[in-house]
Amino acid sequence: MNxxxxxxxxxxxxxxxxxxxxxxxxxxxxxxxSATPETAAVAQRVVVGxxxxxxxxxAALVGQQAIFHLAARAHVMAETTADPEPLYHRxxxxxxxxxLAQAKSAGVVRIIFLSxxxxxxxxxxxxxxxxxxxxxxxxxxxxxxRDAELLLERDPELVATIIRAxxxxxxxxxxxxxxxxxxxxxxxxxxxxxxxxxxxxxxxDNLVDALILSLEHAKSAGQTFLVSDGEDxxxxxxxxxxxxxxxxxxRLLPVPLSVLRLAGLLTGKSATIDRLCxxxxxxxxxxxxxxGWKPPVSLQQGLDKTVNxxxxxxxxxxxxxAS
Numbered sequence: 001m002n003x004x005x006x007x008x009x010x011x012x013x014x015x016x017x018x019x020x021x022x023x024x025x026x027x028x029x030x031x032x033x034s035a036t037p038e039t040a041a042v043a044q045r046v047v048v049g050x051x052x053x054x055x056x057x058x059a060a061l062v063g064q065q066a067i068f069h070l071a072a073r074a075h076v077m078a079e080t081t082a083d084p085e086p087l088y089h090r091x092x093x094x095x096x097x098x099x100l101a102q103a104k105s106a107g108v109v110r111i112i113f114l115s116x117x118x119x120x121x122x123x124x125x126x127x128x129x130x131x132x133x134x135x136x137x138x139x140x141x142x143x144x145x146r147d148a149e150l151l152l153e154r155d156p157e158l159v160a161t162i163i164r165a166x167x168x169x170x171x172x173x174x175x176x177x178x179x180x181x182x183x184x185x186x187x188x189x190x191x192x193x194x195x196x197x198x199x200x201x202x203x204x205d206n207l208v209d210a211l212i213l214s215l216e217h218a219k220s221a222g223q224t225f226l227v228s229d230g231e232d233x234x235x236x237x238x239x240x241x242x243x244x245x246x247x248x249x250x251r252l253l254p255v256p257l258s259v260l261r262l263a264g265l266l267t268g269k270s271a272t273i274d275r276l277c278x279x280x281x282x283x284x285x286x287x288x289x290x291x292g293w294k295p296p297v298s299l300q301q302g303l304d305k306t307v308n309x310x311x312x313x314x315x316x317x318x319x320x321x322a323s
Contacts, residue, residue, distance in 0.1 A: 002063050006030045007070030011172055012207060016068060017043045019208050030060045051095040057102045066110035066215060067103060075141040085140040092144035097151055104157055111160040112214050115149055117282060118142035119164055128281035131224050161214040162224040166282055170204025171309035181310045184243040191255035195235045200228035200282040203302030206295040217291045225287035231299040232281050245307040
């Protein structure tokens, strides 16, 4: 098939382009200004500039049969903009609406949309998130991803599949997971030993596999799927297993949660502490039952592969993890 991938130079986009090409698809990689060598090697590149209501998609859409829409203004933990909602809305909602309108004009109606579990909310308590639960986004990123989903759900001309993913990790990962690798690599004592939560993650290969299956399986049309590795892990266990893979000691101090939350309050990091201590579990049975999907990589295998990449690419003493 002729396929357009937006956000093709991103963490997930690069890997998706390579995987689609290996399966024999002809991929057009839509990028803002330039692509990495990896993307350039496996896909035709089309520079579309910044994503928004005025983006011209005409060149990218020529001859396409389906679109993987990954491009978005990503969630930022330490958001510095006083009111970021309009910025998220311009890219994630107005930009998506513009792409969909031009896609329909070009005769492209099959859309695979990468959304976020943040559409469901920030934490789970007694039950994991499922597709049947009402959306309850708590921040600008989650709200605008939900608004983009609604554009797809409410348009009868489109044949769309929505994939909501939790934190994605794997070779090339950045952000908080890279910081986790750096902390584990240093072997510093961490005050997280008493955290008793459960969190769902998804390894990069597993997410890409679910995205491609959603394109290829007829039953995915009109569906929303929550995806994960299928094995949840507590924050302390995640640090311990990562440290073991790195060959480093795991020093987790049994600090009471009340002390952690007080520290978060005093330092203005309450939201970070809440995410560190809280649970976020996903029930991925819907995609497994409907499409016969099974994550090809286990959580431990994914951690091992990620650590192997980190050790090959990090600077001495894990200094890259602190960047």
